[in-house]
Amino acid sequence: MKSVFFTGKGGVGKSSLSAAAGWQLAEQGNRVLVTSFDPAHNLGDIFGVQLSHKTTRYQKTSLYLQETDLEKSAQEYLRSSVGILEEVYSYTRAFNMDKYFGILRYSPGVEEYAALVAMEHLFREEQQNFDYIIIDTPPTGLTLRILALPKVTLAWLERLVEIRLKILDKRYTIHNITGKHDGKETKLPYTEEEDTVMRKLREMITRYETVQSFLQSPDNNIALVCNPDILSLKESQRLVTGTKELALPLRTLFVNKVTDENEYAADRVEKEILREIPDMELRRVPLYRQDEPECYIMNIDLTGPLGFAPGRTA
Numbered sequence: 204m205k206s207v208f209f210t211g212k213g214g215v216g217k218s219s220l221s222a223a224a225g226w227q228l229a230e231q232g233n234r235v236l237v238t239s240f241d242p243a244h245n246l247g248d249i250f251g252v253q254l255s256h257k258t259t260r261y262q263k264t265s266l267y268l269q270e271t272d273l274e275k276s277a278q279e280y281l282r283s284s285v286g287i288l289e290e291v292y293s294y295t296r297a298f299n300m301d302k303y304f305g306i307l308r309y310s311p312g313v314e315e316y317a318a319l320v321a322m323e324h325l326f327r328e329e330q331q332n333f334d335y336i337i338i339d340t341p342p343t344g345l346t347l348r349i350l351a352l353p354k355v356t357l358a359w360l361e362r363l364v365e366i367r368l369k370i371l372d373k374r375y376t377i378h379n380i381t382g383k384h385d386g387k388e389t390k391l392p393y394t395e396e397e398d399t400v401m402r403k404l405r406e407m408i409t410r411y412e413t414v415q416s417f418l419q420s421p422d423n424n425i426a427l428v429c430n431p432d433i434l435s436l437k438e439s440q441r442l443v444t445g446t447k448e449l450a451l452p453l454r455t456l457f458v459n460k461v462t463d464e465n466e467y468a469a470d471r472v473e474k475e476i477l478r479e480i481p482d483m484e485l486r487r488v489p490l491y492r493q494d495e496p497e498c499y500i501m502n503i504d505l506t507g508p509l510g511f512a513p514g515r516t517a
């Protein structure tokens with residue numbers, strides 16, 4: 204399975220290019236899923252169909268479409284987090300999380316974690332069903348935070364494992380001092396295997412490592428969509444810096460909406476970005492007049508520059 208994230212400033216053409224690339228890959232005989240992570244979905248509008256959280260087949264093709272419901276993912280994420288807390292700390296009644304459930308939704312970071320959970324689910328559940336997964340991303344800031352999350356979370360988890368090991372070690376010492384258990388008190392586990400907290404931490408590490416290795420794999424491409432203007436260039440540069448810091452692969456640059464008049468600006472945008480990442484594949488997409496046929500963008504080959512050999516891959 205190969206994946207492509209279409210990133211860039213709002214309005215540059217991420218959804219249009221995601222839709223067109225997905226359509227073309229499906230036409231070449233691939234099983235393709237195009238999924239939108241942008242809360243302001245318009246994938247359904249592009250294809251003229253009603254979409255939801257559920258994967259929907261587009262007509263009788265091998266193209267499948269989905270609009271990820273981040274609100275729903277956030278609820279699922281919070282519910283599972285509360286579930287884990289209750290399971291892990293079942294010997295205390297200190298947590299009455301239900302009381303806080305409503306306001307937890309507004310905690311900073313919930314949106315990002317919800318997107319991460321949805322992404323993890325996507326990679327885990329759908330990878331055997333599709334040759335390509337195309338992801339239409341939300342605004343740049345949120346996208347970068349989502350892409351950074353596996354790495355950030357892994358750093359925290361490693362620290363938590365260290366702390367937990369110390370706790371278990373102390374418990375072991377105390378256990379040895381107090382001698383045999385009389386069976387009446389609560390026995391706290393002191394081995395890694397018995398400890399639910401440690402098991403959960405290890406599970407989470409495995410999950411996030413899997414997502415991180417997907418993101419960094421040669422089969423992943425973060426495609427950058429830019430327009431020939433300074434604002435979209437500035438935002439693209441933030442993505443270039445962010446993805447470099449995260450060691451994530453920006454492989455393709457689409458300069459969209461190019462005309463005879465803005466060709467000079469297109470040259471400049473390309474030069475600036477290629478200076479940072481010289482080996483990026485480059486594709487210009489012309490600006491179409493709104494009175495041209497509806498499927499204008501569908502007819503330009505976008506799959507070549509994606510850096511993956513065309514044709515069926517599974």
Ligand SMILES: Nc1ncnc2c1ncn2[C@@H]1O[C@H](COP(=O)(O)OP(=O)(O)O)[C@@H](O)[C@H]1O
Nearest residue numbers: 212213214215216217218219460488489490491
């Ligand atoms: N090459 C193009 N020529 C003409 N209009 C375009 C082109 N690419 C995108 N558009 C239009 O620009 C607007 C924004 O595109 P969209 O794909 O929704 O951007 P994003 O998803 O990045 O916000 C839409 O109205 C779309 O039809």
Ligand SMILES: [Mg+2]
Nearest residue numbers: 217218241245
């Ligand atoms: Mg969009």
